[in-house]
Amino acid sequence: MKRTGYCGLYREKDVGKTETVMGWVQTKRDMGGVVFIDLRDREGILQVVFDIANLTEEDFATAETLKNESVVAVSGLIRLRDEETLNPKLATGLVELKATQVQLLSEAHPLPFAIEDQTPVREELRLKYRFLDIRRPQMLRNLRFRHQVQKAVQDYLDGDGFLAVETPLLTKSTPEGARDYLVPSRVHESCFYALPQSPQIFKQLLMVGGVDKYYQVARCFRDEDLRADRQPEFTQVDMEMSFVEQEDILQHLERLFKHLFEQTLGICFDEPFLRITWQHAMDVYGTDKPDIRFGLPIVDVSDIASSCGFSVFRNVMEAGGAVRAINVKGGADFTRTVIEELTQKAVSYGAKGMAWIAVKPDGELYSILTKYLTAEEMDAILKAVDAKPGDFVLFCADQLDTVRRTLGALRIDIAELLGLRRKDDFKFLFVTDFPQFEYSHEAGRYVATHHPFTMPYPEDVQYLTDDPARVRAQAYDVVLNGVELGSGSMRIYQKEVQQKMFEALGFTAEQIEDSFGFMVNAFQYGTPPHGGFAFGLDRLVMLMLGEDSLRQVIAFPKAKDASCLMTNAPDEVDLAQLKVLGITTGEW
């Protein structure tokens, strides 16, 4: 028997055709003399009717004893369903296959869970039996959608002159960044390869090599503890371009993402993507990856607070802190319970408490602040946050980073509470002008926010040595619905600027040579101005599908402890394998 078509694709126009389909038995109903099965393949479900009158005894017996998820081949005639069995919910709901022949290809034992989207199954079980989990329509849809996104990326970049170049996965451990996965070398004693955290070095060298426009759907690795949106191995769409400026790259990215959404979801963005600076993002949204599906901007009321009658505010300002507020339009009817919840969240984010003002519809103010503020001070604050009757204003007074963190997070909580974060509402945002350095208390020095090859703005180069905190980088993120999709930057290509950068990072000449000598060396043979970007494919697909976990869009993901519950990797290996590598495990 030879398959002639997919179950899920038969329609009214196929009535009268003799066809052979193959797939899995989704359900069976034995009506005595007539057996109905729903047969499932990648494309959907087709009703198959086995009538004792039309089949050999043996074939009917096969049909009668079919088990769920057994694999069968069935030949027969496509015909219209009887009136009473029409199923408008099914794409094939008008037709059915009247079987004339059936062959059991593979009998299924009872499954650990039913192959249905509706069945709730523990994720551990789904991961252990991933080969069954993938049969569920939602997982198959996700894998197929991922394929479509990847193909759209490849098509677009190919059409735009980007060359797909593969870079090594067995490479060298880098001194900065996350923890590397290491691979012992059998040939070189006591030496290790590292799996790449990104193809950063290689893509820059491809620019030195004149490739001009590069991309790669690249597998990357980070040996860090996992979260819902992290996996030890992940896939990024990695790009680099020569002879461009930041503006060229931003425009390129905007075209790319617009193309992807139109191509795969049919969503068109008419407006240009919003662009804000890192400083603006931190001030107005309290985070460098703002969710701009909703407003709820953070407003600075420090000026008023510093001289007001509320000592908590005053004290914070005297200690060099800040007082900022969010006006929740129409939030005046928040219940005590809601307000209490928000306050507890504020505390969990590091605030000491949460002051608030409810402006009742009749203009009456509910707030502890009425006790402490003069009418003028209150007016000034309400005016600053544009509070009208019906609004709810909440405050955070603390050191700046705590204020940002707290209000940034509360902003999300409130939007969630108000239903302002629809998963099918997609809002892109460019965040630009990241600071070149951030101070690491751990390292006791400034470290690169992006990486040491990121280009500062020319006008800020003068501050590299004396005032590093002031230096803005030509670095940018693409943020979608509050999630950082990816980041990029222009790269330093002038030796003198690179030298200053290393000095600002506190490297000695020897450290520069040891850690970066190879790269610096490469750049002295004629290096084009270049810059690039990389975004997480897994993460993008997750957002596009409205899924909450990367594991929903990866065929064989790792569990939280970086293990594969299906294959039981990582696992013990033969000692002989370790011996040939010259490594031992155990006590240190």
Add this chain to the structure above:
Amino acid sequence: MKRTGYCGLYREKDVGKTETVMGWVQTKRDMGGVVFIDLRDREGILQVVFDIANLTEEDFATAETLKNESVVAVSGLIRLRDEETLNPKLATGLVELKATQVQLLSEAHPLPFAIEDQTPVREELRLKYRFLDIRRPQMLRNLRFRHQVQKAVQDYLDGDGFLAVETPLLTKSTPEGARDYLVPSRVHESCFYALPQSPQIFKQLLMVGGVDKYYQVARCFRDEDLRADRQPEFTQVDMEMSFVEQEDILQHLERLFKHLFEQTLGICFDEPFLRITWQHAMDVYGTDKPDIRFGLPIVDVSDIASSCGFSVFRNVMEAGGAVRAINVKGGADFTRTVIEELTQKAVSYGAKGMAWIAVKPDGELYSILTKYLTAEEMDAILKAVDAKPGDFVLFCADQLDTVRRTLGALRIDIAELLGLRRKDDFKFLFVTDFPQFEYSHEAGRYVATHHPFTMPYPEDVQYLTDDPARVRAQAYDVVLNGVELGSGSMRIYQKEVQQKMFEALGFTAEQIEDSFGFMVNAFQYGTPPHGGFAFGLDRLVMLMLGEDSLRQVIAFPKAKDASCLMTNAPDEVDLAQLKVLGITTGEW
């Protein structure tokens, strides 16, 4: 200054346009008051003219002091070249850019080698400075061609309903096959991931999961000693299909390869690919990967030899060996030196010598055999190999495998000698019906020729236990010009057959459970008939480009000792990195 076009793309139609180009200085000629440079970018070379009359003093000084491989931006007017400077060999040879402005973007130090295809450079130096080597037109062409082949693969398979699914690179060590690269786990004590030798297990599980048609441009790893056509990491195009038979897969592969060649090289194959069995390949070509660009078939003359007057032949036959011959049409004029060379090669392949007959154009026979064979015996042999005046017949008499190896290799040597192996002559071949098992003297048992999940022909299942050597597998290779591009097979999907297979391989029940339990378990929940194929992308691209080394088609390849001469990977790492992994290096 903003780039308006690629150097290599300007033509007569662009004359009169004001343009800005950016690239590398290939050469400079200073004619006093006029400086000519050839400016190179990814697309080619454009002549740029700096005339002191048209430039600021500063800009002309910049032009005068340009060094080879420095990076510049130049604006100016595209104009026709003067008659005497026309260069028909160059795509841009009719035009030039008359510069009005120039900016030095990056000054180049003297390079370790010139950026020209013609310059001979030691490969070690090329690999160390790979970022410069890539600037050479041939390497850039190779990388671009590889991109085109990869894109054509993706387009074809996408259009044919294959889903691209990514499978894990951090996975589990497999008991059979080549040596694995291991990755120590930080979280799971004394446990290791393995980098995959192929996605075999995962792609079969995707079929269990109902994906139906899968492909992946997959990175694979083998920790083996390198040869010119091996790299520790390599890229294969990996495919698997459900509900198909071998014939469907062979037809699919033929369509795919024909599409690739037409799409990227413009070569159309009108004839179907030749198909021969493994047995036929071994008998007629002495190898399972015959080069069929030429004839030179091997002919079995054992029957005649077993009773002839030449004791060497007779003795070999009595010892259970074989006597086979190749007729080199028109080879009767081989010189003594050539014949001596061929004889030495035969010995190097394991033969004890090489008997031969030269049939001179006048019909006279030159051969030591004339002393021992009767005229009838000689006639019979010459007839068997269809020798005519002008031909040269060579013999190998030994145990069968030595005969095959020797004549298979001599066949290639002779074709090389006669110039029958043109690199732009592409001949595809399917080799089918591989033996299911081969006897491993090392393991002292039969091992799977392909892998333990390969499906035997149904009619041969009966021999699994008692006569394993007789079992033919539904396994097939695609061979191109004597190179194995890839291999595939139908897979076992019935539990009983799998059980017999493991028994034939001599596994105990415990070993089956330990090594394959996970896979066998998966197959009990309804498994579709399925099969697949994988081919080496690096190798295909190498052949298509007529290159002799995989390193010519990989951006950043490893050297023979599996090291990267550019980054110096593998390398020593911080002890702290090993400590966190709980491993130590050193004495065993």
